Amino acid sequence: MMILDATDRALVAALQRDAQLRLEDLAKLVHMVPSSVHERLRRLTRDNVIRGWTIDIDASAFGLEVLAFIGVRSSKPCSTLLPAMESIPAIEEFHSVAGALGLMLKVRVANTSALLELVEQLRQIPGVDGTETSIVLKTQIDRPTALPADSVRQKARGRAS
Secondary structure (H helix, E strand, O other): OOOOOHHHHHHHHHHHHOOOOOHHHHHHHHOOOHHHHHHHHHHHHHOOOOOOOOOOOOHHHHOOOEEEEEEEEEOOOHHHHHHHHHOOOOEEEEEEOOOOOOEEEEEEEOOHHHHHHHHHHHHOOOOEEEEEEEEOOOOOOOOOOOOOOHHHHHHHHHHHO
């Protein structure tokens, strides 16, 4: 596991708040020159700490009004279902989970009719034995991954030594 220092953590936290920050602004924040910040960001990306640079959109602006979670009961391993799931653009996330519903999907579609079509499509995939759907009425909190406090990280680092 890669150990992140306070500067790495400050850069990641700042970019989570605003990924459009210029190198100069990030450099001021961590008291470094922009070229050093650039090199750190390249290392964090190379080491998959930063997995990608994306934008957060309002899905309803594109006609995607329904967000839902679909639990899937399956008689096949997730790895065999992955290609079929990847081919469905409405699936934003695909998780293997513990419990009776071994898979959890986060999906976004235009309306409930489209959601019904999606569920029917899922049920046609060999190995999908059943589904349970929950429609999101309102998202109360939607934020980036919370970074652990430095003290928690220091304790973990101390145990690894």
